[in-house]
Amino acid sequence: MIKMETLIQITSPFFCAGAVYQDGKFVEYAPILKKWVQGKSLGQVQSFCQKRNWKIWIKSSEQGKN
Numbered sequence: 001m002i003k004m005e006t007l008i009q010i011t012s013p014f015f016c017a018g019a020v021y022q023d024g025k026f027v028e029y030a031p032i033l034k035k036w037v038q039g040k041s042l043g044q045v046q047s048f049c050q051k052r053n054w055k056i057w058i059k060s061s062e063q064g065k066n
Contacts, residue, residue, distance in 0.1 A: 006043040010049055
């Protein structure tokens with residue numbers, strides 16, 4: 001089974017933190033991002049970052065080819 005995993009890095013003037021988005025939800029994230037990503041879609045987080053002029057870096061990859 002092939003899973004798509006998206007790695008995200010968010011950088012603000014105050015922090016730089018990462019998260020993992022998989023199967024339509026955030027499955028791992030830095031503690032500082034919890035209230036901003038938990039239960040949110042990737043699009044919602046992108047919009048949130050844009051409104052605050054934070055930089056967001058997104059990298060998708062395939063995981064586990066069976």
